[in-house]
Amino acid sequence: MSHTAHIRSHRKPRRSASTIAMRTGVAGGVLSTLAVAGASGAAHAAEPVTQTLELPTLTADLAAQVAQSADVTQQAAASYQLQAERDAAAAKAAKQAKADLAEAKKKAEEAARKEAAERASRAAERTTLSASSDTGSSTGTGSSTSTSTSTATGSAAAVVSFVQAQVGKAYVSGATGPSAYDCSGLVQAAFKQVGISLPRVSQAQSTAGTQVGLDNLQPGDILYWGGAGSAYHVGVYVGGGMFVGAQNSSTGVVERPLSYDPPSGAVRVL
Structure with a gap:
């Protein structure tokens, strides 16, 4: 017996043919699977991805609401x-x-x-x-002072008494009494008390008698403002430097001093 007969051989034992064939089949299957998967992955990678969005359909009700909203916005x-x-x-x-x-x-x-x-x-x-x-x-x-303090007598006194009794009554254009007067209406009414008929308007009354100076006045004289024959206002001198006249709608019939509104001239009828 050889001295090396008991030593194992260093060479690996041979596999059986069936084992080798099975392993070869498994490996082939794995490789085929990998190949198919790779091909499939490559196909998917190469194919573009398309995403489709579905828009809502514009129904009749929705269109009406949109139109109504637009009208409201326009009205606002x-x-x-x-x-x-x-x-x-x-x-x-x-x-x-x-x-x-x-x-x-x-x-x-x-x-x-x-x-x-x-x-x-x-x-x-x-x-x-x-x-x-x-x-x-x-x-x-x-003799302005003496005439202004003279006392009226007779017809002059009656005229003076009448016009002073009308003080406080209203001024109305065209009125001749008894509750209201204008300037010439008051003068005409006063002289009517003593039986003297005077013209109706101030222009004519300013020339109805004898012209006298303002420094020689006597009670009962007719005073006028403006020119003789073209006077725009008249009144009656009552003595004491005073006169009575239907001035205007604001004052009515008043008694005032001559200095309040100095007249332009005077005429004497009595």
Whole structure:
């Protein structure tokens, strides 16, 4: 017996043919599967992906709602525009009213200044007239003071009494009494009390008698404002430097001093 007969061989034992065949089949199947999977993956990778979105169908109800919403929006816009136009018009009107008010205030102030100037002018004229009357009395050239304090008698007293009794009654253009008068209507009514018929209007009454100077007045004389024959106002001198006249609708029949509104001239009927 050889001395090496008991030592195992270093060579691996041979596999059987059946085992080798089975392993070969399994490997082949695995490779086939991988090949198919690879091919399938490559096919899917190469094929583009398309996504389809389905839009909702616009039904009749939805279209009506959309149209109604558009109408509401249009109406709201029109309403806002109308309101804006109204606001602009109101602002313009307010601005114009403010300007008109300022203009009216300016005119009122100018009228007030003008009236004040006219009053001052009349006051100066009255002062001058009073000074002239005083001068005439002291020099003996006139007797304004004596005539202004004279006492009416006879028909003159009746005329004076009548016109003073009408003080406080209303002024109405064209009226001749007994509850209201205009200036010439009062004078005509007064002289009618003593049987004297005077013309109806102030222009004619200013030439109805004898012209007398304002520094020689007597109670019952007719005073006039304006020119003789073209007078625009008349009254009756009642003595004491006073006269009675139906002045205007604001004052009615009043008794005032001559200095209140100095007359232009006078006529004597009695």
